[in-house]
């Protein structure tokens with residue numbers, strides 16, 4: 001017998017950046033749990049391919065391509081998207097450089113994609129959730145929501161911001177039965193990390209620093225999203241759930 005509180009049948013979930021990596025794995029997991037998944041990414045062709053792949057797995061999927069950093073495009077997409085019960089803010093980019101050389105435009109692009117657009121999207125989706133007194137918002141944090149690291153100042157600032165945005169909105173929305181949480185993945189094998197995975201020294205450092213002794217696969221992050229999106233998490237709000245193989249538990 002399946003545990004009914006994890007069942008997402010009848011829910012509609014928008015997952016930003018769902019064409020690959022962690023977002024793709026979350027979309028598939030929410031869909032397998034019964035949700036209809038609205039697949040987002042910047043590239044319409046990539047979104048359509050993902051929708052087709054999810055449908056081939058028996059998942060109800062719809063395309064919703066837009067750039068999360070384009071406020072007007074996001075507003076138009078949300079206005080035409082119908083009901084959204086679950087919003088997963090996953091889209092984002094990375095840029096690595098020493099702080100004193102960090103390009104101003106890269107700073108702006110990272111803060112925009114990981115933090116400003118998250119707030120803007122929540123602002124546009126939350127009204128319908130608050131009116132229904134039902135909704136789940138899940139933001140992607142990071143180890144960088146908690147820990148510092150060289151050469152990724154914008155990413156760290158954005159992910160620290162995601163942690164506090166999650167707490168502030170959880171506090172504001174809790175009386176309306178809308179839960180806001182975050183997931184903090186450890187090091188995950190995705191395209192965003194290709195250069196790090198191929199860097200022998202960094203790869204060895206990740207495996208040594210992570211008590212589990214290895215990188216995560218994207219699918220290993222997705223179960224946390226199903227939990228946080230489900231009725232099983234009806235009294236969980238304002239939390240950042242680290243799925244990190246023990247990194248934040250250890251020195």
Ligand code: NDP
Pocket residue numbers: 016017018019020021022023040041042043046066067068069089090091092093113114140141142143184185186187188189190191192193
């Ligand atoms: P990937 O680079 O593999 O995937 C990023 C996804 O976001 C793609 O679908 C991409 O599609 C989409 N995307 C990027 N920018 C935008 C935009 N402006 N608007 C819409 N879609 C966009 O990343 P990951 O799967 O590795 O990361 C996903 C999330 O998880 C990020 O928030 C990241 O910070 C977080 N995270 C990742 C970790 C890791 O180790 N990988 C660790 C901790 C957190 P397209 O390019 O077609 O638009």
